[in-house]
Amino acid sequence: MKPEQAQTSMRAKLEEELKEIHFSKSVEVLNRTHPRSLPAKLRALWNYEIELPLIPLGAGFAVLLVIVLATQFEEHSDPGDLAGDMPRADRQLVEAGGNTYWKEDFEKAVKRVEGKDQS
């Protein structure tokens, strides 16, 4: 027996058996469990409950997010032609030993030579 036939016969059997019992909204219930019309079928699908594997899906979503973000910010990270030479903000000049240096560079240089002395 095909499943549809089985369903139909089952429904006939059920109707027969429940003839004496009166559900309120019995028609509605029957329509929902066994829809016949297209809108009814769609509504069934709409409310269909699916089970999703959380890990593969989450991983996929994360990958997608990374790709999107990467393309968004790609333009910010391409190498500049003038890197290195560009002055940086918050720089201060310092006068030391008669020369004028950028404070940051000077302190780095002093640290470097002091490191060399100790090694």
Next chain:
Amino acid sequence: MKVKIKVKHLFALVTVLFASFVLLQVFVMPSVQVALAKKHFEQGAPNGKRELIRAIDAASGDDKWALIRRYMIENGSDLGATRFEVIAGDGTFESGTVTSLPGTPRWTGEEKLKYLNAYVEGGPVDGYMARAAKQLAYEYLLLDRNEDAIRALERMEQKLSSPYVNQKSELKFARAKIYADVDKPEAAERLLNELNDRPNRQDTYLTDKIAKLKTRVAEQRDPTASSVSGTIKKSDGTRMSGIGVYLRSSRDIYHSLIDSEPYQTMTDAEGRFAFKGVAPGSYVIYIGLNFEQLDGWTRPVNRDEEWIDVRRGERLTHDITLQRLIQLRAPVDQQVITGETVQFEWEPVEGAAYYRLNGTFPVENGSVGFQIKDHIEDSAIELPLETLYGVATGYSYKKFGDKELPDPSTLLGFAEPSSRFSWSVEAYDANGKLLTRSNGYRLNEQTMGHLPFFYLKARTLTEADRLLLEGRMDEALSAYKADYARDEQDHHSLRMIVKLFGIHELGQKETFDVASLTYLEKLASVDNSGSALATLIAHYGEVGNWPLVDRYYGMLEEARQGKVESYTQALYGTLLLKQGRVREGEAQLRQAQENDSSNRFIGSYLASVIYLSGDLVKAEALARQYPERSYYDQANPDWSKLVHDLAEESRDANGDAYLSQLRDALRVGFSGDQTRVAEWRAKSEHAAMEAFVLALSMAD
């Protein structure tokens, strides 16, 4: 792990995700990008400028103008004086923060033209408009598009409505200034006259600027107007365009550069500049540069070396060539020296006849500089530590409790083992003209080179040194005396005794007492630096002990190998005049005068020339050639006028008798004795002679 979800909820979830993505793209991302662009630009990140340009291009309306205003106009430079990061004068380098956003990337001329033009055309008409127009004009001037510059200013002046009357005046003034710079004095004058008729005249600052430019323009229209022009380049041949050039009068150089000084211009694309219609007077050229332009380079000039004396009708040329900084080789990078000598070594400079070695040590809030050795012929020299210990160093003051005392570590000088010293060199040609130096702006890895620091740790501190470092000066002096009494070879203690006595006497304003003189003479006999000798010459000159003056000067000449510093040489010259040894004095003064660019000894030299030759014409020519320089608005004598008046007076009087009277008078002047001068003046009948002798007696 699985989750159960209804299809409709899944659908809703996907829809929400998609919608928020779209929302992010359309509304949030652009403002995030603008914010990021701003941040990157302000930090000077490599791509900051490109991002900001993209943001400006993408923005429209008020957002666009706000971006241009904030990042271009507020940070931009116009025709004013204070737009450069460094103002280099004759031996001075003054750096200031001139931009509201230091360290941000620079806009190119092209970018500025594009966006400033857009702003001027479509931006909101408010106070920023005049600024934008002036900056636009400046960009045009940099490209030698003078007509466009003038047009931009004129159009903006017409565009601005009456509430902006001050800005309109500023724009008109800027236009007049350009006309004056491009040698169209008629057009400039017309605009300046219009400005004089302006309704709102309370703006005294602008009124002052207008008056000064008017004087200059009037001068320019004079057919006998003088001019100063030249080229600014680097020694590798690069022409420097867009450099600020300021011809500053001797009355102005004692203060920082201000906007109202009349001779301000900048170099064109070929590095050329020109000032037309310069009023006769003495000037020094200052130049304005950005850090990148000066990084690794220097303007090789010492104070007083580049005076420009403009006389009526003269067309003077004055070129400026920046030179590369000298790289130091040893001792560098905080090398610790424990041996008995220090080997100084640096990169040789082409064409250098000799080098001068200088030292500095750090003090609170700065450093003390001094000369270690002059007239070094090679690009290396080995100096015994004793020589360094004997170097005459200045000293600063330091607080000990509630007392200000001379900073002990500066008193110890090179003898302080924990001080970090630094050194530098200057290269000179055979005429004593500075070629280049090692000190300057070193702002990137290539130009930074080695750090010029070193330590001298050969000696250990004595008990007396420790007392000194604790600020217990009197105890330290006694300890040094005791040390020296024990060991006559203890030169360090001897030097410290002399230094401490020197400070004491400076405080008491007394001359040397016998005790300190003894120490000083002992030091002079062992110290090869000669610094004690100069003090002794000055002292014995003051008390009139001529044989000792001669003796110590002879020793000094020997120590300096015939090259005595001009101040001491001139002092010796005036002491010779005082004794009536005028011929010898004249010879010393002539040499000192040649080696000193400030011409501070010219008065005594002129007097000796007049005394010997009686040739007032020659003296006047000398006075004109070597005018004594004035500073801080202090009025130094105008010797050429004084001599000119003498010549006139001698013509009116009987020449020979006048000259013999003048010789007598000069002898009085040579004495420097103010009572004698006053007595003589009371009897004298010659006003010009009195004026000259008075000036001579006061000369230093």
